[in-house]
Amino acid sequence: MKTIIVFVSLLACVFAQDADEEPVGPSPTPTKLPQCFSGGQFYNGTALVVEELEETCSENQRTCQTKVEVSQDTYRIYKQCQTPEACENNQRSNPQQCYSDEAEEKQEKVCHYCCQGDFCNDGSGIDISLPGAGEEA
Structure with a gap:
């Protein structure tokens, strides 16, 4: 009878140790965070200043x-990581603030562009003309 109790006790200890050990095998692959350009470009009518960096976005900011x-005769371009919801909300203002006759008449436009993918905010999606574009900086 003592032999059975000792055997059961040893078996219980072995299972208790196994429960505390780390699982064997590959760990789950972490989701890759997107990368965006951050900073911007500033043109004051005579000179172009470019302050552009590369940024790894946070978990909730998955949109560039x-x-x-x-x-x-000037423009400013700001680039950053953003939450998808905030970026889409900002982009909804484009019909009024970017493409409207009123924005054109005032010669003041504010346009937002959203994209997903590493460094997709490289400026290729900007669909408005910029003052001084094509001039030597």
């Missing part, structure tokens, strides 16, 4: 955003 502010 580009914001363009254009006035008569």
